[in-house]
Ligand SMILES: Nc1ncnc2c1ncn2[C@@H]1O[C@H](COP(=O)(O)OP(=O)(O)OP(=O)(O)O)[C@@H](O)[C@H]1O
């Protein structure tokens with residue numbers, strides 16, 4: 001989104017299928033942005049608020065995105081953002097003394113009010129209105145619920161780039177293909193500013209022939225839209241999430257390898273080539 005000469009890149013992470021790793025991929029990208037020193041805002045649009053939990057944010061309805069969406073024109077976002085607890089973890093582990101900016105607007109069940117298939121065009125624009133005057137950040141990441149209902153459409157209407165997460169299974173690959181089509185149609189009707197639709201393959205096991213087959217299939221189907229590197233199944237992932245830790249600051253070799261992959265993915269998403277979603 002261009003605000004005067006200042007450009008804030010808004011990226012939403014979604015999939016129509018549940019449990020494929022949207023929240024995990026969002027948290028990995030946010031961790032990469034934190035470690036890279038980007039000024040970052042996170043919006044947890046899922047009524048289940050898993051990302052808020054994974055980032056150690058105590059849940060309150062007050063200041064949650066559901067509350068703010070009710071009156072987007074009257075809100076100064078900076079009065080409602082909360083400093084993400086990950087900033088403290090980064091500060092403790094980082095000797096550079098560099099000041100990190102990572103803010104979050106937490107999720108809450110209130111958001112569920114907007115997760116309807118019949119959301120009006122005016123309502124779809126609520127998040128865009130809320131973010132319209134935001135200039136404090138380099139990047140905004142939005143974690144979406146698993147549906148193409150009101151909330152995901154609200155996120156897409158606001159985004160410059162959309163990341164679709166897919167597991168290497170038949171239904172997930174087919175679902176992602178349909179979602180890319182839905183994204184192109186949505187973009188044409190509501191959000192001509194959406195620059196890129198990406199696919200990230202998650203939870204890939206090198207020892208599963210079916211997974212290798214599906215990843216090859218995705219490479220053929222999606223071409224450059226499928227981002228490399230793919231993300232393997234990480235055995236420590238749930239432990240890291242359970243500790244509400246950013247992967248870049250978890251002190252194991254597996255976490256370092258995962259962090260490096262998220263750095264690469266962020267590098268590809270950031271300053272993305274400004275072309276419409278592939279036809
Ligand atoms: N690469 C991975 N390696 C290991 N576990 C993973 C990986 N990605 C996700 N998971 C685990 O899979 C589960 C579902 O992931 P996650 O919550 O990120 O999915 P989601 O798409 O956001 O789900 P929902 O649709 O409910 O929002 C979580 O327990 C998470 O820890």
Ligand SMILES: [Mg+2]
Nearest residue numbers: 022023046050
């Ligand atoms: Mg989720």
